[in-house]
Amino acid sequence: MNIQTRHDLEQYEEAHLAPYAMRAADTHGRVHPETEHPYRSAYQRDRDRVVHSSAFRRLEYKTQVFVNQAGDYYRTRLTHTMEVSQISRTIARALRLNEDLTEVIALGHDLGHTPFGHAGEGILNELMAGNGGFNHNVQVLRVVDLLEERYPDFLGLNLTREVRESLIKRSRGSYDRSSTEFSDRGQPLLEAQVVDLADSTAYDNHDIDDGLRAGLFAESDLQDLELWKLAVAEVFNRYPKISGRLLPRQAILNLINLEVTDLINHSLERINDLNLASPVDCHKLKDYVLAFSPEMARMRAALQRFLHQRMYGHHLVRRMQKKAHRILAAIFEEFATTPELMPEHFQHWAGEVGVERGVCDYIAGMTDRHAQEEYAKLFFPDQKL
Ligand code: MG
Helix, strand or coil, X not given: CCCCCHHHHHHHHHHHCCXXXXXXXXXXXXXXXXXXXXXXXXXXXXXXXXXXCHHHHHHHHCECCCCHHHCCCCCEHHHHHHHHHHHHHHHHHHCCCCHHHXXXXXXXXXXXXXXXXXXXXXXXXXXXHHHCCCCHHHHHHHHHHHHCCCCCCCCCCCCCHHHHHHHHHCCCCCCCHHHCCCCCCXXXXXXXXXXXXXXXXXXXXXXXXXXXXXXXXCHHHHCCCHHHHHHHHHHHHHCCCCCCCHHHHHHHHHHHHHHHXXXXXXXXXXXXXXXXXXXXXXXXXXXXXXXXXXXXXXXXXXXXXXHHHHHHCCHHHHHHHHHHHXXXXXXXXXXXXXXXXXXXXXXHHHHHHCHHHHHHHHHHHCCHHHHHHHHHXXXXXXXXX
């Protein structure tokens, strides 16, 4: 028996992946040239670099919807990321796409998120209005290109071009395309499209779970949603006597399965219709290749409207957002007027990239708790330094 080398892995990809899948052997490589690893493919190596990064570990203490300290049983950015990764890999495998590339995009997709979730992103964007703004997809690229420090020869993780491009392009139209080196290319690779759609599938479903658990709405509130009715019907088909809390839990599992199966089947039809012959064929298309069926898209939209009203708009969630706003605005202001209050490393960084951007990078990297502690240390005299 011989060791399976990178070359073997590349040959396996060549033989088994679809023509429209990206192959590790065809990577456009890294900004800083490196000798590739003897038995990991370029994308497997990227995945490992993401998992070993400091930004990845901090996802554990960052808000998904609920602030980290709100309870130990809710999703965090890290558990959300792991759910997205699992769903993405399932879809990628079924469509014969590159599972390793998909996995690294999924594991990295939220590395640019601020503390306190979208509320944090919103306030940083306001505070940075005169200085280029803030967007979490752009920030992912700053994290992997500049802010992670691991190697003596370069800043960042030196990930492959396909991963870097996918991380910034994954989200449609939500950043200034003129400001990056990737502005000239259209739709993202199919592996990135998978992660984008797996992301919303994951949060639709885990937000129902967390919303029920937190008592923001009741199971009876979901009864009018077509997609929920379908999922519940599947549960009763299989377990006619089921009741209690296992019913919604089973329904959520079915919901994920319904969405993922629909996405795979409908996307495959589109792939066949479009006759995609290479991974770059998708760049010139007007729209995503991957898509839910119109019927599923309609049912998901209704579910998302429900979540917007009943979860993200709930007064308890709004209170957390308001607090987040206050905390981040106050510490930003304090550091921007007196950068000497930041740790030395970020004082130096602010000297290189400009005060506001340096402060923004410092704050964006914080966990929920770190931001709260900095607030207390800056403003409450009885706090230890
Ligand atoms: Mg996400």
